[in-house]
Amino acid sequence: DTEVTQTPKHLVMGMTNKKSLKCEQHMGHRAMYWYKQKAKKPPELMFVYSYEKLSINESVPSRFSPECPNSSLLNLHLHALQPEDSALYLCASSQLPGQGRAQYFGPGTRLTVL
């Protein structure tokens, strides 16, 4: 019943690979987010896009590169990842990034880096 979709559901990649995670929302939201979640920990914010512009980068290593092609789509490009980057990557969206705007999460991509 989620209106935020993410592909792929699972991804296994080597440290020299380049891959991309994709997220799409169909709610007309203008803010989109990437989070990383490790087992038994809460989600950690990585990036925020507001009106298709990057507004927050939480000091994420450059091997993670976000992209927002339009207001419905959000990508996360991955290159030269490390095994410790293995985690659940969650995309979320919200209405205008203002007060009281709840975020809605996609089902996530479970990433394993070998």
Place this chain on the structure above:
Amino acid sequence: RKEVEQDPGPFNVPEGATVAFNCTYSNSASQSFFWYRQDCRKEPKLLMSVYSSGNEDGRFTAQLNRASQYISLLIRDSKLSDSATYLCVVNKDSSASKIIFGSGTRLSIRP
């Protein structure tokens, strides 16, 4: 002090019981408050927003105490399907783009 603190639990209660969780936050400038639930290996799902006057949604009641900087969630007549981790979420400051998650409270309902 953590920005958002929750009792990690686990809370193990029988079906039909009433259970309450508290969550404290450190930034008095926070304006937005939410409860999410997260099932094992699934995404967080919004359970309810928390309003200043308190609000109820079926068996769930949320309260906000700004003076003491805590929010609470009460679950009445608990069901087996309520078993999950409950995440307290607070916006970091006046910028609502950044939200802070508590570490979550695990709830297990037994038959």
